[in-house]
């Protein structure tokens with residue numbers, strides 16, 4: 027099939043490279059010329075395992091091409107995926123400017139057949155219908171248009187795997203013909219393909235991410251209660267997770283959820299729900315519970331460093347999770363803001379294995395970003411584990427003791443062996459854990 031993908035972020039690139047690998051002819055466009063130039067020469071804008079190799083394979087086979095803006099390839103495409111950004115404001119309004127702009131690029135199909143547009147971007151309920159009406163209004167009446175909703179569920183850090191082995195594919199369509207074409211595209215993947223209407227597909231995406239946010243906030247509030255009552259949250263999480271009705275995933279306590287999707291999608295759901303007159307009080311509480319976690323961590327730091335006038339603190343990890351360099355709505359940024367507000371003279375250093383130029387640019391002034399854990403930890407009074415990268419989990423007690431002024435570790439992801447560290451003279455304080463004996 028001839029496919030076009032508009033938007034070359036992690037979602038668009040993965041979709042484009044994935045379908046090219048499945049044998050389709052794919053053209054991927056972006057409005058950012060620099061980005062396209064970098065991608066074409068093999069330098070991807072995101073740090074995603076296996077994606078560069080997948081894209082290169084498609085380019086080498088002549089099945090994947092990149093370009094800027096409109097192109098004859100879009101005119102010939104049997105399906106056009108829209109994978110542009112849909113950022114949300116702080117009060118949950120999803121901004122659709124990129125989507126409208128991308129849609130306005132789309133003319134009729136060169137062969138006169140019906141235009142099929144698949145929305146991959148996360149959007150408010152009713153967007154596919156609005157988009158279809160907008161495109162119909164622009165095209166001469168003899169051209170047919172179908173807009174379907176095919177929401178993206180990939181996880182950053184696992185994008186390539188999630189393309190080929192998705193947990194599910196959701197196809198929201200209004201016509202049998204459109205559903206059939208999309209089904210043909212996805213049938214080759216061994217997964218459950220759920221056919222539904224467009225509104226249900228759009229809401230399912232927001233509902234999925236809000237459900238994850240709720241689970242994480244529940245875990246964090248339970249961890250706080252564990253601390254207050256002298257219980258051990260990791261044991262409680264284990265016990266909860268053994269119940270198949272609850273399941274073991276997303277029960278870890280720590281610095282909370284972040285990233286480009288969970289926070290914004292949860293906010294968007296809450297706003298949409300309040301406009302629709304069906305308030306989502308649980309999702310709303312999950313957002314509030316997440317927002318206080320940096321304060322909780324700062325209080326722990328205060329207790330650990332009490333009486334110390336000079337404070338030099340190292341953040342181990344900055345990305346919102348391991349396997350990505352993404353800092354969008356990362357807990358690290360909220361924590362930095364909280365620490366700077368509380369302790370105006372604090373010295374902050376940081377290390378992240380995925381550190382790159384883009385990450386450096388996003389860090390607030392006054393945070394020293396180092397290329398190794400050793401450099402970042404030298405002379406530190408305390409360290410906070412923000413991202414559970416394998417490289418960070420492997421730092422030995424001897425290294426902490428020899429590099430830091432005081433080997434005090436606040437494990438914001440409960441990813442270290444606190445007992446082993448404590449036994450070797452490193453103070454390791456987890457989240458929701460019993461204090462070391």
Ligand code: NAD
Pocket residue numbers: 032033034035036037038055056057058061095109110111112124125127128129146147148149178179180181182286287
């Ligand atoms: P992104 O912001 O990284 O990339 C979007 C790309 O679209 C950018 O490169 C931008 O230059 C380009 N663009 C903007 N306007 C354009 C236009 N008019 N024409 C052509 N290109 C244009 O976004 P992303 O992280 O890839 O996410 C894309 C969508 O998928 C969002 O709606 C997001 O919520 C959703 N989503 C993201 C993830 C994720 O893990 N990042 C997962 C699931 C769903």
